[in-house]
Amino acid sequence: MQVVRAEEMYEWDRKAIEAYGREGHILMENAGRTIAEQVLRDFSGEEKFLVLIGGGNNGGDGFVLARILRDKGKSVTAIQVVPDEKIKGDAQYHKEIYEQSGYVLDSLSEEDWDRNTVVIDAMLGIGVDGPLRPPFDELVEKVNASYLAKVSVDIPSGLPADEGAEDFQAVQADITYIVQAPKQSLYLDDTRGFYGEWRILDIGLPPAASPETGCRVWSEEAVRESYPAIPASAHKGTRGKGLVIGGGHMMPGALIMAAKASIRAGAGLTTAATVPAIVPSIAPSLPELMFTGVTETDGVITDIDAGILGGKDGVAVGVGMGRDPRSQSVVETLLTGTEGRLLIDADGLYHLKDLLSSLKEREGETVLTPHIGEMARLCDKEIAEVKRNPFSLSKSFAREYGVSLVLKGPATIITTPGGEQVVETSGNEGLSKGGSGDVLTGILLTTMMQHSSMKEALSNGCFLHGRTAELVIERTRTVYDIVPTDLIDHLSLTFRTME
Ligand SMILES: NC(=O)C1=CN([C@@H]2O[C@H](COP(=O)(O)OP(=O)(O)OC[C@H]3O[C@@H](n4cnc5c(N)ncnc54)[C@H](OP(=O)(O)O)[C@@H]3O)[C@@H](O)[C@H]2O)[C@@H](O)CC1
Numbered sequence: 235m236q237v238v239r240a241e242e243m244y245e246w247d248r249k250a251i252e253a254y255g256r257e258g259h260i261l262m263e264n265a266g267r268t269i270a271e272q273v274l275r276d277f278s279g280e281e282k283f284l285v286l287i288g289g290g291n292n293g294g295d296g297f298v299l300a301r302i303l304r305d306k307g308k309s310v311t312a313i314q315v316v317p318d319e320k321i322k323g324d325a326q327y328h329k330e331i332y333e334q335s336g337y338v339l340d341s342l343s344e345e346d347w348d349r350n351t352v353v354i355d356a357m358l359g360i361g362v363d364g365p366l367r368p369p370f371d372e373l374v375e376k377v378n379a380s381y382l383a384k385v386s387v388d389i390p391s392g393l394p395a396d397e398g399a400e401d402f403q404a405v406q407a408d409i410t411y412i413v414q415a416p417k418q419s420l421y422l423d424d425t426r427g428f429y430g431e432w433r434i435l436d437i438g439l440p441p442a443a444s445p446e447t448g449c450r451v452w453s454e455e456a457v458r459e460s461y462p463a464i465p466a467s468a469h470k471g472t473r474g475k476g477l478v479i480g481g482g483h484m485m486p487g488a489l490i491m492a493a494k495a496s497i498r499a500g501a502g503l504t505t506a507a508t509v510p511a512i513v514p515s516i517a518p519s520l521p522e523l524m525f526t527g528v529t530e531t532d533g534v535i536t537d538i539d540a541g542i543l544g545g546k547d548g549v550a551v552g553v554g555m556g557r558d559p560r561s562q563s564v565v566e567t568l569l570t571g572t573e574g575r576l577l578i579d580a581d582g583l584y585h586l587k588d589l590l591s592s593l594k595e596r597e598g599e600t601v602l603t604p605h606i607g608e609m610a611r612l613c614d615k616e617i618a619e620v621k622r623n624p625f626s627l628s629k630s631f632a633r634e635y636g637v638s639l640v641l642k643g644p645a646t647i648i649t650t651p652g653g654e655q656v657v658e659t660s661g662n663e664g665l666s667k668g669g670s671g672d673v674l675t676g677i678l679l680t681t682m683m684q685h686s687s688m689k690e691a692l693s694n695g696c697f698l699h700g701r702t703a704e705l706v707i708e709r710t711r712t713v714y715d716i717v718p719t720d721l722i723d724h725l726s727l728t729f730r731t732m733e
């Protein structure tokens with residue numbers, strides 16, 4: 235499924251009408267009907283509906299919806315919130331059908347907020363532009379202050395469809411019925427919460443008319459289709475020989491988690507390059523892990539011998555490495571002296587900031603896995619700006635430096651060097667703990683060694699991580715007590731669903 239911007243949604247609509255012979259009013263009938271049917275499934279009792287209808291096509295969906303709910307014998311108070319002259323085109327067409335059906339439009343009274351139980355917000359859709367003007371500003375406030383269950387059509391009124399909006403006032407929906415495809419704002423930290431629960435409803439726009447947005451949502455189906463099976467002829471040398479570089483005296487745990495996750499995710503051979511002093515504390519609990527030395531000063535990794543990279547199918551650097559400036563040379567050596575698949579995470583990203591020109595020149599495939607704060611630092615932006623524009627900032631950074639980018643968050647955005655994007659949404663709030671990123675790094679090290687497509691490797695790796703968190707919470711832990719090592723121990727729960 236594609237993620238769309240408002241402009242792309244309009245293009246889809248336009249093409250469906252112009253090139254595929256669908257009439258606009260039929261699309262609106264389909265939208266209103268599909269949503270009405272879902273409303274009837276989700277609210278099957280004695281609800282009393284207050285339908286607020288705006289002046290654009292979102293309002294048009296509202297006229298259809300109000301008619302169908304009335305046809306089904308439901309209690310409906312339908313309010314057109316704008317003057318008659320604002321209702322035009324397909325919305326006017328459906329207003330006339332509504333009235334010809336013998337149904338009336340009511341005027342809003344204070345009692346309506348008390349005697350109804352569900353408010354259906356069909357005031358503004360993806361066409362919202364700028365700060366809300368009357369009467370919408372006041373109505374949005376009233377809806378939010380009311381005790382009614384709040385249902386939004388397509389998008390909560392006032393909420394922008396696209397990334398980038400700074401100030402907005404919007405309905406805080408309990409449920410949003412999204413028309414046809416998710417909009418970018420469904421995946422942004424500052425806007426996703428306005429949707430409440432949400433469902434994406436197929437209103438029958440022809441798939442062939444859909445624009446190529448270059449951004450899709452990763453699904454379990456995509457994972458099943460793209461996750462490589464282990465051939466019967468496999469041996470340890472064919473399943474990926476990976477190297478994890480990191481772990482100082484003070485943070486051995488990060489290295490342990492990344493290495494263990496890589497092993498459990500299915501790597502053939504995993505080696506850790508770390509300070510020798512911590513090896514005795516790791517080795518007994520992780521007998522599958524091999525070790526190789528690094529140059530160390532005062533417990534800090536200050537250099538690596540390029541020889542340790544020989545024959546490796548993938549390298550991950552940064553976990554628990556620390557920010558001592560003397561470690562920067564390690565990242566530099568990897569950027570300038572290696573050509574294989576390289577993943578840079580955590581403290582590795584910290585050091586990378588001063589090495590961006592080497593990053594640009596690197597020939598091999600490089601993956602960066604920043605969280606939003608690390609991304610802000612890498613591209614010299616405020617965190618708030620990255621939160622507002624994660625799609626476009628990721629795309630321009632990935633293209634400029636020729637890297638694959640995994641911008642981690644509740645909705646992780648994966649961007650290829652060519653600017654193609656995937657949104658991966660598995661996981662839960664239990665992952666907001668130190669160590670989650672280290673586990674992801676280990677998993678991604680393995681998936682990037684086992685997939686030929688880097689995009690699929692990263693998307694599947696993020697899925698493996700997030701879905702396991704969901705399954706652990708279904709089976710044993712809760713979002714409070716789950717810890718990152720639970721994910722490593724339970725990767726089998728997700729692998730089993732992929733068989
Ligand atoms: N495939 C599709 O695309 C399909 C789309 N469909 C539906 O159409 C919806 C999009 O419809 P749309 O384009 O008519 O825009 P919409 O959101 O109703 O708003 C326009 C109105 O808003 C007003 N307005 C704007 N900003 C404002 C502000 N700040 N403050 C106050 N008012 C403001 C503006 O008023 P004006 O500027 O004229 O005064 C105008 O009247 C979409 O979300 C989906 O529900 C389905 O029916 C079928 C398939």
Ligand SMILES: [K+]
Nearest residue numbers: 358387389391
């Ligand atoms: K709406």
